[in-house]
Amino acid sequence: MxxxxxxxxxxxxxxxxxxxxxxxxxxxxxxxxxxxxxxxxxxxxxxxxxxxxxxxxxTRADPDRPVVSTRVVGLTAAGEEIRLSGGEVGLRRAEFEGQLSRLAEQPDLLSLLAESYADHHPDAEPLVEVRVVLRRYALEDGRRTGEVTDDVVVAHDLEATP
The missing domain is CATH 4.10.910 (30s ribosomal protein s13; domain 2)
Structure with a gap:
């Protein structure tokens, strides 16, 4: 009850x-x-x-200012660009962007990315250089104009690394 x-x-x-x-x-x-x-x-x-x-x-971005995208690429001896950002080496683009000032001061840190790439892709052609590139997409009224420019902000020659 x-x-x-x-x-x-x-x-x-x-x-x-x-x-x-x-x-x-x-x-x-x-x-x-x-x-x-x-x-x-x-x-x-x-x-x-x-x-x-x-x-x-x-805030709102200016519709006539370029959009900047950070890329990290490795170059092979044949001049082929291999994308290293986007998770290829265990880091995402935002993580690279957060370390840009550190990479500019110590470009030899980019050799660690090349090592990580080689570990994840053992059959790939070895890299001879790693670059951090700012790609700018031009806009007009908020639409892409087709004009794209690349600026290398940090580069490290892997063949010069002992």
């Missing part, structure tokens, strides 16, 4: 009310959070997220 629920007082509404101090505390906490969010949106940077704007989603 299930016991009956306790009888309710007919004057009880079941709603708990906050004390005036509790209401003031909650209002003050809300005001502080809103002030921090407003200040972050006005003066913050991406590093302040979530209290600052995440500019990737809060």
């Amino acid at each position: 299930v016991p009956a629920p306790p009888a309710r007082d007919p004057g009880e509404t079941g709603v708990l009310t906050l004390s005036p101090t509790g209401r003031r505390t909650r209002l003050a906490a809300c005001a502080v959070v809103l002030a921090v969010l407003l200040g972050g949106n006005l003066w913050g940077t991406d590093a302040d997220f979530p209290f600052g704007p995440f500019r990737m989603y809060s």
